[in-house]
Amino acid sequence: xxxxxxxxxxxxxxxxxxxxxxxxxxxxxxxxxxxxxxxxxxxxxxxxxxxxxxxxxxxxxxxxxxxxxxxxxxxxxxxxxxxxxxxxxxxxxxxxxxxxxxxxxxxxxxxxxxxxxxxxxxxxxxxxxxxxxxxxxxxxxxxxxxxxxxxxxxxxxxxxxxxxxxxxxxxxxxxxxxxxxxxxxxxxxxxxxxxxxxxxxxxxxxxxxxxxxxxxxxxxxxxxxxxxxxxxxxxxxxxxxxxxxxxxxxxxxxxxxxxxxxxxxxxxxxxxxxxxxxxxxxxxxxxxxxxxxxxxxxxxxxxxxxxxxxx
Amino acid sequence: xxxxxxxxxxxxxxxxxxxxxxxxxxxxxxxxxxxxxxxxxxxxxxxxxxxxxxxxxxxxxxxxxxxxxxxxxxxxxxxxxxxxxxxxxxxxxxxxxxxxxxxxxxxxxxxxxxxxxxxxxxxxxxxxxxxxxxxxxxxxxxxxxxxxxxxxxxxxxxxxxxxxxxxxxxxxxxxxxxxxxxxxxxxxxxxxxxxxxxxxxxxxxxxxxxxxxxxxxxxxxxxxxxxxxxxxxxxxxxxxxxxxxxxxxxxxxxxxxxxxxxxxxxxxxxxxxxxxxxxxxxxxxxxxxxxxxxxxxxxxxxxxxxxxxxxxxxxxxxxxxxxxxxxxxxxxxxxxxxxxxxxxxxxxxxxxxxxxxxxxxxxxxxxxxxxxxxxxxxxxxxxxxxxxxxxxxxxxxxxxxxxxxxxxxxxxxxxxxxxxxxxxxxxxxxxxxxxxxxxxxxxxxxxxxxxxxxxxxxxxxxxxxxxxxxxxxxxxxxxxxxxxxxxxxxxxxxxxxxxxxxxxxxxxxxxxxxxxxxxxxxxxxxxxxxxxxxxxxxxxxxxxxxxxxxxxxxxxxxxxxxxxxxxxxxxxxxxxxxxxxxxxxxxxxxxxxxxxxxxxxxxxxxxxxxxxxxxxxxxxxxxxxxxxxxxxxxxxxxxxxxxxxxxxxxxxxxxxxxxxxxxxxxxxxxxxxxxxxxxxxxx
Numbered sequence: 004x005x006x007x008x009x010x011x012x013x014x015x016x017x018x019x020x021x022x023x024x025x026x027x028x029x030x031x032x033x034x035x036x037x038x039x040x041x042x043x044x045x046x047x048x049x050x051x052x053x054x055x056x057x058x059x060x061x062x063x064x065x066x067x068x069x070x071x072x073x074x075x076x077x078x079x080x081x082x083x084x085x086x087x088x089x090x091x092x093x094x095x096x097x098x099x100x101x102x103x104x105x106x107x108x109x110x111x112x113x114x115x116x117x118x119x120x121x122x123x124x125x126x127x128x129x130x131x132x133x134x135x136x137x138x139x140x141x142x143x144x145x146x147x148x149x150x151x152x153x154x155x156x157x158x159x160x161x162x163x164x165x166x167x168x169x170x171x172x173x174x175x176x177x178x179x180x181x182x183x184x185x186x187x188x189x190x191x192x193x194x195x196x197x198x199x200x201x202x203x204x205x206x207x208x209x210x211x212x213x214x215x216x217x218x219x220x221x222x223x224x225x226x227x228x229x230x231x232x233x234x235x236x237x238x239x240x241x242x243x244x245x246x247x248x249x250x251x252x253x254x255x256x257x258x259x260x261x262x263x264x265x266x267x268x269x270x271x272x273x274x275x276x277x278x279x280x281x282x283x284x285x286x287x288x289x290x291x292x293x294x295x296x297x298x299x300x301x302x303x304x305x306x307x308x309x310x311x312x313x314x
Numbered sequence: 315x316x317x318x319x320x321x322x323x324x325x326x327x328x329x330x331x332x333x334x335x336x337x338x339x340x341x342x343x344x345x346x347x348x349x350x351x352x353x354x355x356x357x358x359x360x361x362x363x364x365x366x367x368x369x370x371x372x373x374x375x376x377x378x379x380x381x382x383x384x385x386x387x388x389x390x391x392x393x394x395x396x397x398x399x400x401x402x403x404x405x406x407x408x409x410x411x412x413x414x415x416x417x418x419x420x421x422x423x424x425x426x427x428x429x430x431x432x433x434x435x436x437x438x439x440x441x442x443x444x445x446x447x448x449x450x451x452x453x454x455x456x457x458x459x460x461x462x463x464x465x466x467x468x469x470x471x472x473x474x475x476x477x478x479x480x481x482x483x484x485x486x487x488x489x490x491x492x493x494x495x496x497x498x499x500x501x502x503x504x505x506x507x508x509x510x511x512x513x514x515x516x517x518x519x520x521x522x523x524x525x526x527x528x529x530x531x532x533x534x535x536x537x538x539x540x541x542x543x544x545x546x547x548x549x550x551x552x553x554x555x556x557x558x559x560x561x562x563x564x565x566x567x568x569x570x571x572x573x574x575x576x577x578x579x580x581x582x583x584x585x586x587x588x589x590x591x592x593x594x595x596x597x598x599x600x601x602x603x604x605x606x607x608x609x610x611x612x613x614x615x616x617x618x619x620x621x622x623x624x625x626x627x628x629x630x631x632x633x634x635x636x637x638x639x640x641x642x643x644x645x646x647x648x649x650x651x652x653x654x655x656x657x658x659x660x661x662x663x664x665x666x667x668x669x670x671x672x673x674x675x676x677x678x679x680x681x682x683x684x685x686x687x688x689x690x691x692x693x694x695x696x697x698x699x700x701x702x703x704x705x706x707x708x709x710x711x712x713x714x715x716x717x718x719x720x721x722x723x724x725x726x727x728x729x730x731x732x733x734x735x736x737x738x739x740x741x742x743x744x745x746x747x748x749x750x751x752x753x754x755x756x757x758x759x760x761x762x763x764x765x766x767x768x769x770x771x772x773x774x775x776x777x778x779x780x781x782x783x784x785x786x787x788x789x790x791x792x793x794x795x796x797x798x799x800x801x802x803x804x805x806x807x808x809x810x811x812x813x814x815x816x817x818x819x820x821x822x823x824x825x826x827x828x829x830x831x832x833x834x835x836x837x838x839x840x841x842x843x844x845x846x847x848x849x850x851x852x853x854x855x856x857x858x859x860x861x862x863x864x865x866x867x868x869x870x871x872x873x874x875x876x877x878x879x880x881x882x883x884x885x886x887x888x889x890x891x892x893x894x895x896x897x898x899x900x901x902x903x904x905x906x907x908x909x910x911x912x913x914x915x916x917x918x919x920x921x922x923x924x925x926x927x928x929x930x931x932x933x934x935x936x937x938x939x940x941x942x943x944x945x946x947x948x949x950x951x952x953x954x955x956x957x958x959x960x961x962x963x964x965x966x967x968x969x970x971x972x973x974x975x976x977x978x979x980x981x982x983x984x985x986x987x988x989x990x991x992x993x994x995x996x997x
Contacts, residue, residue: 053878060889062779064699066710072874076867083862096844096855097862101729102720106863108765109719115769119902121889122697122778127902130773134766135910141762142755149754153740158852217889221874221882293914304751307739311747 008089011259016082016239019267020231021045023238023274030278045231049224057220060121070117071218071225077110078232085236086164086243088262089250098160100148104141107192107236110229111137118214125206129213136198136210136292140191143184143299150181150306151244160240164247173313177306182245184302187295189237194230195277197287197295208286235270242269319370322380325396325450328367331360332443339435346426350419353435357415357442364408364446371401375822379452379516393514395452398826399587403449403579406667409805410571410674411442414564417678417798420791421564424685434474438565441467445568448576454503454513458496461576465492468573471565472557481560488557491543491550498540502533502584519588519828530589534596537584538603545577546630547637548607549951554630555614559622559690563681564798566622570629571674575666578636585644586659590829597645598749604641605756608634612763613919616770616911617947619692619904621680624771625673628716631760632669635731636662638753642734645746652833654741657847658734659830660820660837665727667816668809672715672724675802679709682791682799683775687784692774692904696781701788706776708799713768715806718761721860723809726845729854730817730837732757733847737836740851766911774904781898813856814843905945912947920948 025042032039059068084097084106115134118126152158154174155166191198194211203209204216215226249265251258287295318324335356342349371378375398382392396404418438422431444464451457469492473485503513509525510518525533539550546554554574558566585592585600611631618624643658682705683698684690699706715722718729735757738750780786790796809816818839824830836848844855889896912921924944930937973984 053874054882056883056885059884059886061886062697062889064706064777066699066777072867072871075874076863076870079870080862080866083866096853096858099729099852099854101732101852102854102859105718105720105725105761108717108761109714112714112717112719112765112769116773116777119769119773120777122898122901123889123891123896124900124902127773127778127907130769131902131907131910134769134907135914138759138762138766138911139914141765142758145758146755149736149739152736152851156740157850158736159850162850220884221878225874289910290913300755304755307751308748311739311744 008259009083012087012089013079013083015087016232016235017079017228019270020235021049021228023235023270024231026271026274027278027281030275031282034278034282045227049228052219052224052227053221055220057218057222059219060123060217062122063120063217066113067117067120067217068222070113070120071222071229073113074110074229075225075232077106078229078236081106081236082232082239084160085239086161087239088259088266100152100158100160101145103160103240104145104148107233108137108141110233114214114226117218121217123217125209125213125216128206129210129216132210132289133214136191136296139293139296140188140299143296143303144188144192146300146303146307147181147185147188148240148244150177150184150303150310153307153310154178160244164243164250174310177309177313178245180302180306180309182241184299184306185241185245187299187302189241190277190280191292191296193234193237195234196281197284198292200286238270238273239266242266242273317374317376319366320374320376320378322378322394324363324367325378325394328360328363328446329443331356331363332439332446335360336436336439336443339432339439341432342435343430343432346431349431349435350422353431353439354415354419354422357418357435357439358412360439360442361408361412361415364404365412368401368405368408371396372398372405372819372823375826377826390455391453391514392456393452394450395516396450398823399579399582400449402663402667402820402823403575404446406575406670407442407445407449407572410568410670411445413798413801414567414674414678415798416801417567417681417795418564420794421562421681421685423792425562428477429474434471434562437467437470437474441471441565441568441573445572445576449579452515454507454515454518456513457515458500458503461496461499464573464576465489465496468561468565468569471569472561474562474565475560478560484553484556484560488553491553495540495543495550498536498543502537502540505529505533505536515583515588522589527593531593533589534585534592538581538599541577541580541584542603543577545574545581545633545637546607547603547633548610548630549955551607551611551630552949552951552956555618555623555626558626558629558677559620563622563677563684566626566681567674567677570626570677571670574629574633575670578633578640578662578666581640582659582662585640586647586829587827590647592644592648594645594648597641597643597648598746600637600641600644601749601753602641604634604637605753606634607631607637608760609756609763610918612760612767613911613915614947616763616767616908617919617921619774620690621683621692621695621771621775622677622690624692624767625676625680628676628764628767629669629673631764632665632673632716635728635757635760636665636669638757639663639665639731639734641753642738642750645738645742646734647829649742651741652830653836654734654737654848656821656824656830656833657730657737657836659824659827660817660835661727661730661734663820663824664730664813664817668715668723668727668806671802671805671809672712672722675708675799675806676712676716678795678799678802679705679712682795683709685791686788687782689782689784692771694782695775695785696898696901697777697779697785698788699776701785702790704796705791705799708796708803709776710772711803711806713772715810717765717768719765721810721856721863722806723813724806726810726813726817726854726856728757728761729852730845730847733837733852736851737848763911766908770904770907774902774907778901779898781901781903811856811860812843814839814845817845909945912945920950922946922948 024045029039115130118130151163155163199210251262339349339353378396447460510521543550615627639658639662643655647655715724718724735754838846846853926942928939929935
C-alpha cells in the first residue's frame, strides 16, 4: 500500500496541475464575457508541444538544453514531499520547510540561467526581474512556513497538517496573518497578477514568459508543465498548511478517494480566488512589488510575535 | 599507528615540510620551473601530512599539549595545544591548501619570466605553515608572532603582482588595517595579562575568575574588533574586497577560504573556551553584527562586476552567516542551554568548513577565467562555457553550493544555522527573540540575494555570446588546475551527501571544548544518516535528498527522451532577433542584471548615476554621438567612518606638531620634565 501511495504522491501534482491552469483560464474567460477554452485544453497543449520538433538557438549551451528537465524534476520532487491529500505519509525526512524552499530555488536558479543563455535581450531582463522578485520573496516564504512550524513545534510539513486539525482558536489570528503573507508569495512565485501577467508576451511586462521565450517543442512543454506544477504546489501548501481539514483518517481505498475529492475542492476554491483576483486588479509597477513582498514579510513577523505572546 | 601520526614529532615534521618547501624554493631563484616544482611539491606533501595528522587526531579524539624548551624569557614559552578544535582547523587549512597547491602548479606558469617564482614559493609555504601555527599555539605572545607572520606573508602575496599599482595600494590598505586589528588583539591580551599574570592560554582559562566583568567586556570588544577585522565583518571589511582580488588566485582562495577563518577560530577559542562564563549580551552583539555583515555583504556583491571582488564580498556574507551560528551559541550558553549552544557552534563550524571548500573552488575557477581572458571585468566575458566547459561546470557547482541549494554542502550548514536561529525564536524571551527574528530574516533575504548574485555571476561570465574579442582566444585550463578545481567540486557534493556523518564528527569536535564536555546535543544523527534537531523539530538527510533528486532527474529524462518522444528533430538557428542584427550588445550585462535590486535597496547602497551625452553638433542637439551612463555605488564606510576618523587623527597630529618645533634644547627639556614626573609618581 505504501508504495502505491508513494506513486500517487509522485504523479498527483503533474497529473492535476494542467487542470488547475485550465480552471483559472476558464473562470477568467467567463469573467471577461468570453466562452473560453475547455478546462482540459492545457493537457492538449502539453501533448501537442511534446510531439513537435524544436528549434534551439545556436548560442545556447547545455544549460539551456538541460534546464527544462531540472525545473520539471524539482517540481516533481517537491510535489512528492508535500502533503496533498494525506495528512501523514510515513514521515519523509525531506518534508522539511527549508528543503522545500531551497529545492524550489534550484528551479528558479536554472530557469534564470537558461533565460540568459541564448543571449537575447528578453531572456536577460526576464532573469533579472525574476531573480529580483524571488530574492525578495524568499523572506516571506520562509517566514510564513516558519510561523506554522512554530505553532506546531515541528518544521515537517506533514506534522504541521496533522497537528492543526485540532486547531486551537487562539492561533486563529497568527494563522490568518501567515496565510495572507503566504498568498502574496504564492502570487509572486507562480508569476500571477499583480507580479506578472501569465498571458502576456509584451516585452515591457513579461517576466516568466521572457525567460522561456526561446523554448519550443518538448522543452517548452516541460517548462509550461513545470510552471503549472509549481502553481499546484503552492496551492497545496496554502490549502493544507493553513486550512488542514478534509483529510482521511485511515488509509483505505474509499478514504483515499474522499481525501482526493476534498483536496480537489480546495484546489478549485483557490483557483477561483486567483482568477477573480486576476480579473479585478491591474498589474503593479515593477518597483512597487518590493513593497508588497515586504508586507508579506511583516505579516509573518507580526504573526510570530503573536504566537510568542500566546505561548 | 594513529598514535605516531598524532605525536608532537609528527607535528614538527608537518611544519618542517612547509619550512623546507619555503626556504628551498629560495635557492631556485634562477630557475622558475624548478622553484615551482619544489615549492608545490612540499606544499602538497605538507598538506597531505596535515590532513592525515588532523583526521587521525579527530578520530582518536586526542588532545596534544607540549612545550618546546626555551628559557630566554619567562613569559614566552613555545607551548602548543592541539585539541579537537585546533585539529578541525588544521583539517580545513590542509584540505584547502592541498587543492590550491595542486592548482598552483599550473597556475603559477603564467608568472614565469615575469616575476620571481622562488619568492612566491617561499611566502606561499610560509603562509600555510603560519596558518597552522596560528591555530595551534597556546601562548599569547607566541600566537601574536605567528599571527604577524601570517599577516606579513599574505601581504607579500597580495603585492606579488606588483606591476599593477592597484595591487600595491590594496596591499598597503591591507597592511594598515591588519596592524590596527593586531593592536586591538594586543590590548586584549595585555588586559588579561594584567589580571592573571600570564600569556598562556591554559593558565588564563583556569584563572579567568580573577578578571572582573568590566575588564572582560573590554577584552571582548577589543578582541571582537581585532579578530573581526581579520574575518572581515562590516564595517571593518574595507581591506578585504581590495586585497583578496589582488593576490594570485590560488592565494586568494586560501585567504578567503582559510585565512579569514583564523579570526573565527580565535573568536570560538576566546569567547566559548577561554573567557567563559561570559555575559549574555556578547552573543547578541555577535548575532547583530553577523546579520548586518551577511545582508550588506551580499548586497555589495550584487553591485560588483569585478569577479574576484564579487567573490570577496561573498566571503563577508558567509562570515556573517558563521557569526550567526557562533552568536546563537554564545547566547544559548549564557542562558544555560548548552544543548542548543552546541547546535549553534556546530552550525558555525560546519559552515566554516563548507565555505572554505566552495569559496576556494569559486576563486580557483575565477582564477582560470582571469588567467585566460586577462581581465577581471565580468562585462568583458560572456559565452565562456563554450571555450572552457569544465571550468564552467566547476564554477556552476561552486555557485550552486554557495547559494545553499540541495544536495550540495552549503545547504546543510545553512540549514543547521537556520535551526539554531529557529530554536532561538521558539525559546527565547521577548527582546532576545526579536534579535533572533531579525537574524533569521537577514539570513533568509541573504539566501535569496546570493542566488540572484550567482545567477548574475555565472550568467554574465559563461553564458550567451562573447562580449569581447579576447574571449574567442580562450582555451580550457591545464590539467593540474582542473584537478584542483575538480577535487573541490567533488568535495562540495560529498560533504552534502555525507552531511550526517560530518555533523556527528563535528559534534565530537565541539564536545572537545570544556564547556560542552558533558552536555547533550540538540542535534542527533540517526543510523540512516538523517539529521534530527531538538526532538523532531526538524530533520533532513543528505543521502536521501541526493538519491531523491538524482533518481527523479533520471526518471524524467528517461520518460521524456526515450518513451514519449523519440523521433523528434532539433534544428539549430539564431536566437530570435526581432528583425535586427543581434550583437553581444543586446545581451544583459552584469550591471544591468543587478540594477533593479540596486534601485530597490538604494537607501542602503546609495547609487549615483551620471549621464553624459556627446552630440554631433553641439548647437542643435538632435543627433547624439555617444551616450555614457556611469553607475556608481558610493562607499559609505569611507565617507561616514574612515574619512571622519582620518580627519580627526590629522587634526590631532597638526596640534601635536606644535610642540615639536625641531629645537633640540626643547626636546631635552621634555625628557627632563617627563623624568621628573615619572619620579614623582613613583616616589
